[in-house]
Amino acid sequence: MTPSLARVRQALLGWVYPPACAACDRPLDAARQLERPFLCEPCEATLVPVGELYCTVCGQGFDGVSSLAFRCANCGDRELAIDFAVSAWRGAGAGSGLIHRFKYGKERHLARLLGILLDEVWRDERLREGGPWWVAPVPLHPRRRRERGFNQSHELARELVRRAPAGIELRLRPLLRRVRATVRQARLDRRERLVNLAGAYAPARRLPETPPGGARILLVDDVITTGTTVSECAAVLREHFDIDRIAAVSVLRG
Numbered sequence: 072m073t074p075s076l077a078r079v080r081q082a083l084l085g086w087v088y089p090p091a092c093a094a095c096d097r098p099l100d101a102a103r104q105l106e107r108p109f110l111c112e113p114c115e116a117t118l119v120p121v122g123e124l125y126c127t128v129c130g131q132g133f134d135g136v137s138s139l140a141f142r143c144a145n146c147g148d149r150e151l152a153i154d155f156a157v158s159a160w161r162g163a164g165a166g167s168g169l170i171h172r173f174k175y176g177k178e179r180h181l182a183r184l185l186g187i188l189l190d191e192v193w194r195d196e197r198l199r200e201g202g203p204w205w206v207a208p209v210p211l212h213p214r215r216r217r218e219r220g221f222n223q224s225h226e227l228a229r230e231l232v233r234r235a236p237a238g239i240e241l242r243l244r245p246l247l248r249r250v251r252a253t254v255r256q257a258r259l260d261r262r263e264r265l266v267n268l269a270g271a272y273a274p275a276r277r278l279p280e281t282p283p284g285g286a287r288i289l290l291v292d293d294v295i296t297t298g299t300t301v302s303e304c305a306a307v308l309r310e311h312f313d314i315d316r317i318a319a320v321s322v323l324r325g
């Protein structure tokens with residue numbers, strides 16, 4: 072988007088949503104709005120990056136120094152159907168509040184800010200390798216989507232595609248649908264999550280052909296906690312495509 076178009080769009084958005092920080096409601100000036108829509112500097116400073124050191128499978132961040140590739144205790148003893156997951160930020164500071172307002176406060180416009188925060192996942196070289204990715208949002212059950220008015224993962228996937236870094240080809244492909252409503256995962260432990268999700272996802276009614284060399288699929292979710300949700304989605308997709316690579320990205324690591 073050209074700077075002037077961005078300004079026009081910002082002016083229109085500012086008219087609908089007065090420019091204030093979504094985390095603390097502090098008013099934002101126009102320049103700040105363009106740079107980081109809906110987030111003030113002090114709140115941005117509370118975001119905690121996942122950092123350099125994280126599990127090569129589920130993306131769980133660790134403090135400390137190590138140059139070794141490793142798996143964390145969360146996923147070392149189980150098989151996930153994804154090749155790897157990368158989260159942009161830890162679920163601390165202003166991050167959790169922003170996601171909460173986005174989803175439960177139905178503040179759809181926050182997708183723009185969260186899309187910018189999601190850019191952080193491109194630090195992972197594995198996402199930059201190879202041909203185009205199909206970007207597949209984690210689906211929401213139709214009933215919940217109606218309540219909320221949108222699927223948060225779909226909004227984020229759209230932003231990810233729109234903001235694709237130069238040289239990286241992304242295509243939005245809603246490959247999955249949610250066929251069974253379940254209890255919110257956030258209330259459950261790891262074992263309960265697995266049982267809760269069994270049979271929850273199915274392939275979309277119309278699927279593209281597997282491209283030559285196998286499908287490269289990038290699942291998108293707002294928060295990845297144990298990786299169970301994205302793994303269930305990946306397992307369904309593996310039944311329908313020859314997979315070259317299947318990864319997952321999220322704004323927050325829960």
Ligand SMILES: [Zn+2]
Nearest residue numbers: 092095111114
């Ligand atoms: Zn703030």
Ligand SMILES: [Zn+2]
Nearest residue numbers: 126129143146
């Ligand atoms: Zn792990």
